[in-house]
Amino acid sequence: MAMPFAESPPARERDRLLETWETAPGLYGWLATVDHKRIGIRYMCTAFFFLIAGGVEALAMRVQLAEANLHLISPDAYAQLFSMHAITMIFLYALPVLSGFSNFLWPLLLGSRDMAFPRVNALSYWVYLCAGVFFYAGVPLGRAPNAGWFSFVPLTSKPYNPGLNIDVFTLGIIFLGISTVVGSANFVVTLLRCRAPGMSVNRLPILVWGTLTASVANLFAVPAVSLACFMLWLDRHFSTNFFTVSGGGQTLLWQHLFWAFGHPWVYALVLPAMGIVSDALPVFCRRPLVGYTLVAISTVATMLIGFGVWVHHMFATGLPVVALSFFSAASFVIAIPSAIAVFAWIATIWTGRPRFDTPFLFFAGFVLLFVIGGVSGFMTASVALDWQLTQTYFIVAHIHYVLLGMNVFPVVGGIYYWFPKFTGRILDERLGKWTFWVMFVGFNLAFFPMHIVGLIGMPRRVYTYPAGMGFDGYNLASSIGAFIFAFGTLLLLINIVRSLQSGERAGPNPWDAPTLEWSTPSPPPPYNFLAIPIVASRHPLWEDRLKETDERSVLASGVFLDEGKKTLGVTALDAEADAVISMPGDSLLPVILALAISLVFAGMLVTNWWAVGLGAAVVLITLFLWTTPVVASGPEREEVRG
Amino acid sequence: MKRLCAAIGAALSLGGCEAAPLGYLGPAGPAARVLASLGWGLLIISAVVCLIVLALLIFAMARRRPPEDSTLGGGNDRAAIRWIIGGAGFSTLVLLGAAIWTLWAAQTVTNASTPAGLTIDVTGHQWWWEARYQSDDRSREFTTADELVIPVGVPVQVNLRSNDVIHTFWVPRLAGKTDTIPGVTNRTRIQADKPGIYRGQCSEYCGLEHAHMAFFVVAVARDRFNAWWDRQLQAATYEPSNQGQQVFLDKCAACHAVRGLSAGGILGPDLSHFGSRKTIGAGALENTPENLAYWIDHTQIVKPGAKMPSLDLPSDQVKSVVDYLERLK
Numbered sequence: 004m005a006m007p008f009a010e011s012p013p014a015r016e017r018d019r020l021l022e023t024w025e026t027a028p029g030l031y032g033w034l035a036t037v038d039h040k041r042i043g044i045r046y047m048c049t050a051f052f053f054l055i056a057g058g059v060e061a062l063a064m065r066v067q068l069a070e071a072n073l074h075l076i077s078p079d080a081y082a083q084l085f086s087m088h089a090i091t092m093i094f095l096y097a098l099p100v101l102s103g104f105s106n107f108l109w110p111l112l113l114g115s116r117d118m119a120f121p122r123v124n125a126l127s128y129w130v131y132l133c134a135g136v137f138f139y140a141g142v143p144l145g146r147a148p149n150a151g152w153f154s155f156v157p158l159t160s161k162p163y164n165p166g167l168n169i170d171v172f173t174l175g176i177i178f179l180g181i182s183t184v185v186g187s188a189n190f191v192v193t194l195l196r197c198r199a200p201g202m203s204v205n206r207l208p209i210l211v212w213g214t215l216t217a218s219v220a221n222l223f224a225v226p227a228v229s230l231a232c233f234m235l236w237l238d239r240h241f242s243t244n245f246f247t248v249s250g251g252g253q254t255l256l257w258q259h260l261f262w263a264f265g266h267p268w269v270y271a272l273v274l275p276a277m278g279i280v281s282d283a284l285p286v287f288c289r290r291p292l293v294g295y296t297l298v299a300i301s302t303v304a305t306m307l308i309g310f311g312v313w314v315h316h317m318f319a320t321g322l323p324v325v326a327l328s329f330f331s332a333a334s335f336v337i338a339i340p341s342a343i344a345v346f347a348w349i350a351t352i353w354t355g356r357p358r359f360d361t362p363f364l365f366f367a368g369f370v371l372l373f374v375i376g377g378v379s380g381f382m383t384a385s386v387a388l389d390w391q392l393t394q395t396y397f398i399v400a401h402i403h404y405v406l407l408g409m410n411v412f413p414v415v416g417g418i419y420y421w422f423p424k425f426t427g428r429i430l431d432e433r434l435g436k437w438t439f440w441v442m443f444v445g446f447n448l449a450f451f452p453m454h455i456v457g458l459i460g461m462p463r464r465v466y467t468y469p470a471g472m473g474f475d476g477y478n479l480a481s482s483i484g485a486f487i488f489a490f491g492t493l494l495l496l497i498n499i500v501r502s503l504q505s506g507e508r509a510g511p512n513p514w515d516a517p518t519l520e521w522s523t524p525s526p527p528p529p530y531n532f533l534a535i536p537i538v539a540s541r542h543p544l545w546e547d548r549l550k551e552t553d554e555r556s557v558l559a560s561g562v563f564l565d566e567g568k569k570t571l572g573v574t575a576l577d578a579e580a581d582a583v584i585s586m587p588g589d590s591l592l593p594v595i596l597a598l599a600i601s602l603v604f605a606g607m608l609v610t611n612w613w614a615v616g617l618g619a620a621v622v623l624i625t626l627f628l629w630t631t632p633v634v635a636s637g638p639e640r641e642e643v644r645g
Numbered sequence: 646m647k648r649l650c651a652a653i654g655a656a657l658s659l660g661g662c663e664a665a666p667l668g669y670l671g672p673a674g675p676a677a678r679v680l681a682s683l684g685w686g687l688l689i690i691s692a693v694v695c696l697i698v699l700a701l702l703i704f705a706m707a708r709r710r711p712p713e714d715s716t717l718g719g720g721n722d723r724a725a726i727r728w729i730i731g732g733a734g735f736s737t738l739v740l741l742g743a744a745i746w747t748l749w750a751a752q753t754v755t756n757a758s759t760p761a762g763l764t765i766d767v768t769g770h771q772w773w774w775e776a777r778y779q780s781d782d783r784s785r786e787f788t789t790a791d792e793l794v795i796p797v798g799v800p801v802q803v804n805l806r807s808n809d810v811i812h813t814f815w816v817p818r819l820a821g822k823t824d825t826i827p828g829v830t831n832r833t834r835i836q837a838d839k840p841g842i843y844r845g846q847c848s849e850y851c852g853l854e855h856a857h858m859a860f861f862v863v864a865v866a867r868d869r870f871n872a873w874w875d876r877q878l879q880a881a882t883y884e885p886s887n888q889g890q891q892v893f894l895d896k897c898a899a900c901h902a903v904r905g906l907s908a909g910g911i912l913g914p915d916l917s918h919f920g921s922r923k924t925i926g927a928g929a930l931e932n933t934p935e936n937l938a939y940w941i942d943h944t945q946i947v948k949p950g951a952k953m954p955s956l957d958l959p960s961d962q963v964k965s966v967v968d969y970l971e972r973l974k
Contacts, residue, residue, distance in 0.1 A: 157827055253828070319821070321831035324751050339737055342733045345698065349728065350725040350728035371698065371699060381690075382691060385746075386751050388747065390754075390823075392684075459667060462847070462855075473665040
């Protein structure tokens, strides 16, 4: 096969690439696409849909809590509301939205034509969507999960919770875990194999570091919760005794397994978002990120230590103080890498020339919220103080500063930043600034008072509270703030809808940003890069001005690979090209496999073994077809010449 | 510093006992005091850190810069990295200090080298608290519910168990939280410096009525405590002509106990001296005859999901059983 190396992109190659990479039109193409950009957009849209659902649940709770002794919502409905709110935000919004960003951006950031396993990518989206529907299927029947997102046993065991609610939870978590695990594996392999030549590990954008770290963590963390949920399901349906004391089981085993997953997961929800800020904030400061290496290392360090702190969720369980002290100390240590990141961002702003566009406002606001969420985490890291703080609204404040401050703010900033790349149009700046200020004020009004009601002792997960406890005014403020925040989100949606129709058209690089994705047209063509670039530095588009190295990245010319659907494979660390990888085309297998898995889980939920068997059979057939090699026009791997 | 804390605390009602019955930053016992100083300490550190970062951010954005040139910024990265080293180094020192303070506080609070003056077995139920007072003399032991009376200034050991799901025993102004876990006996200590009523609250989500699972610790002087204990041991006598007692035996005794009667129900709280308690339904209502009558008729409205059914008794029976229970002082 020829490997043309041409100076200017010939039209013939362009047409041929478009023909090979473009998704088929119509419904078939919609179901069968494996284009990482379309999958990424789908991830983000679905995650935003769930964000709105979770937000509506939150507003319902804030109405109920606005005053003491209100009885607008029954305790049963309230339990389902707070459980679904958390499950939605944590499982169906926070990670998937980041997966959406990374799905869209990774191949563009790395200089590749697609993810390593495009069909797995599609599968991970379809499974996520089906699992989300699975969780919500119980809502209209009043059978949604009702024991919080961590569903402690024995409250979730059959005698105390006989309904389908907890089965929806256990099976839904296992179901969604499939999506997370295959998606994570895909990110890891993509990083190892599918980069542009020269995109060595010391040139990766921090978002890539964040997503990579989170993905590796997911591969280790998710099995713990899937296993725990499977054991609980067995306890509930087959009278095993993993968690039943009377049968020799252990109540606390659930908490260990859950938090061994749950705490690393929290970092998986923020590290990619921190990566968004580390990459995009410097663009608006007109300089590279200060301390790239330190920030990259601290990203990885956070995750490593993140696996050694789970017991700080269990300080009140009566474990020996010596053991608790170890986990308390580790929880203090984990603040150090975060401090490195914070000072790197501040130094970047300080030594740069900030340009106050909307994304910058969201990122700068994020830095402050990150620190507030960080110091409240520092307080709860203290085992002794946590004996008072745990299970109060202080924790609710903390988790919202973490998940909204450290996830939603960077994500919204990221949307403003990458919207031109996603759609070819720029979001309206004036409305954007309004959006930021409304969201920022609403957020702080909603969640800052929760610190105070927590410090005066308001417990979490109460559907009402008595008067005379000092809680009233703060709760009213929170409720008002929640509605203001919701209004800010509405402004964002209005801006998106309006700009999609009539926004200013964007060129390839509207922000004058340094990374590879901005070298492609907005939005990028299905094949991403006409020629696969050759990367010589961390900031390929700023090289002429930064003069960090004498070498220059090659962007306009490079490897075309226009015969068949192919991308370059590279070595893991130095990114030297060593293979040409054939990529699969459109395929219905992912959506069929996701539906078959749904059938298995639906069958398990209603204990209809026929449905389970049928679903499993379809799964096996699909997997067989999936792994059957397609006879390609050329050999699977080929040495790169030149 | 202390005065400043108190001023801020009062402004936010963090420390005041009247304004915040669950406010643990206004401690009333030795353990809570250690935790409250730690709390104030870490809170002040946290606030200062936030203010420093806010100031740095504002200054970083607003500071004057040399006139614009077309090249990208950056300059000396090495100087900028000093920021990170300095910031992270400073943070590390603060964290180290906080860790040492924390470990000292944890050690102090859990130190049980001085013997406890009283032991109470507390069992969490959905959604109320059972308390059994321990004594060397088995005949002096008794069971009560939702209200612990303790002597002032005496360390009280509480052995915590659960009858069903995980609850958390928490009297914020006296001590930190300890879970009650099925199959496990946890221990904690409470001690009150001054006579008073200290509110407690379950703080682990334990099902529908988690919100109404309060209890009270009533600290009294030693002699009053002894008198209270003696009175608790007095058993009720069977009075065939007492209509209220007959209604109780007929309608309530399957679940509730009153010592001295053939009422030995163990599903609900022991009501032997119910009339002396402050609240009905683990803090759901204040204990007045009107509220008790309302509770008996409308349990599922006051505390929806509670294990006690709304009884639908004729009004004369309600009145007589309310009279009877309220006289059990």
